Amino acid sequence: MMKKKLLNKVSATVLAGLMLCSITGCGEEIDAETAETSQEELTLQDVTEDATGAATSDDAGDTATSAGQESVDDPYISKALSVAGNVPMDVQESLVDDFDGDGDKEAFVFLGGEPDEIIGSNGSLWFVSDDSCEQVLEQKNIAVNEKGSVFEPMTVENVKIVMLTEAYISEAYSKIFFVKNGKCEKSRISGTGYLYTDEKIDDFLVSHPAYDMCVEYEIGADESEKMATGHTWKNYYAYFDKDKQDFCYYGAHSITEDELASICGIDLASEIRNEGFQVDDIYRVDNGVVIVNYSEETQNGNTVSIEYHNASFYEKTKQFLDFGIDGDKQWQKSDQGGIYSF
Incomplete structure (x- = not known):
């Protein structure tokens, strides 16, 4: 080719x-x-x-x-x-x-x-x-x-x-x-x-x-x-x-945590929560990329800080997309930062 x-x-x-x-x-x-x-x-x-x-x-x-x-x-x-x-x-x-x-x-x-x-x-x-x-x-x-x-x-x-x-x-x-x-x-x-x-x-x-x-x-x-x-x-x-x-x-639509688990083959939402994050919106793009927004909130006195992350899973290859980010788990390496919206 x-x-x-x-x-x-x-x-x-x-x-x-x-x-x-x-x-x-x-x-x-x-x-x-x-x-x-x-x-x-x-x-x-x-x-x-x-x-x-x-x-x-x-x-x-x-x-x-x-x-x-x-x-x-x-x-x-x-x-x-x-x-x-x-x-x-x-x-x-x-x-x-x-x-x-x-x-x-x-x-x-x-x-x-x-x-x-x-x-x-x-x-x-x-x-x-x-x-x-x-x-x-x-x-x-x-x-x-x-x-x-x-x-x-x-x-x-x-x-x-x-x-x-x-x-x-x-x-x-x-x-x-x-x-x-x-x-x-x-x-x-x-x-x-x-x-x-x-x-x-x-x-x-x-x-x-x-x-x-x-x-x-x-x-x-x-x-x-x-x-x-x-x-x-x-x-x-x-x-x-x-x-x-x-x-x-490509368009995208929201999916549930159960649908996410079925696509990824793991209970990804629970894994993300176990690392101390909150699971936010979950989307499936029409090309087969599934995106999970998640975040972490911290408070120091009267100041609140929220850090936003995301994970991307590609249905075609059955793998998380690797963007070179440090992390022990594959979904952590697929983080591009920020909030996806459609």
């Missing part, structure tokens, strides 16, 4: 940072050696075509020029520049293709400032065709990959998709576009989180950021006075819908 590396170097680096933020949580620090190891593991990650619904990675744009070259060499960049006016031009790159298969070529053009090693190039994205030129993404920090490209194109179910990564120090968001009937359309999940693949899970994962690992408050405080801390990145799950020709999130 042919394998594709869907995560390029910049995507792996961004994802490593996000996962480390999730792992540390609540103000804990992680050393540089651990960070370097995690990044390397993600950079080398392979996924199979079957695991992503026939998704494949594509080469970067057909044409790319720097500010030092004559932009007139690329008619798509020239057209975008003429419409954009006064914009940063340190990075000028176009991705040209017949994206919707109608026989006419279109282009996505990125115009940005000088790239930063961490957060990439601050710039805008333009969609250019024979009869139009429109800005489809305003000024954002866009990651630049090891090929020097901001574009991460891929094909899923014969649909050509253009993806860019809006990058920050500890957060990243996938901006996802495709072309239909000669018009640029934005995916319904674009900007909701960071889209990636993992060989342990079918379909796609989308990491969502939140500050929800810990809540601290004084007894009698209003909800508005409760302080949430701890940056988490929790995986939600998506698939490519052939009829909608777009990504969609």
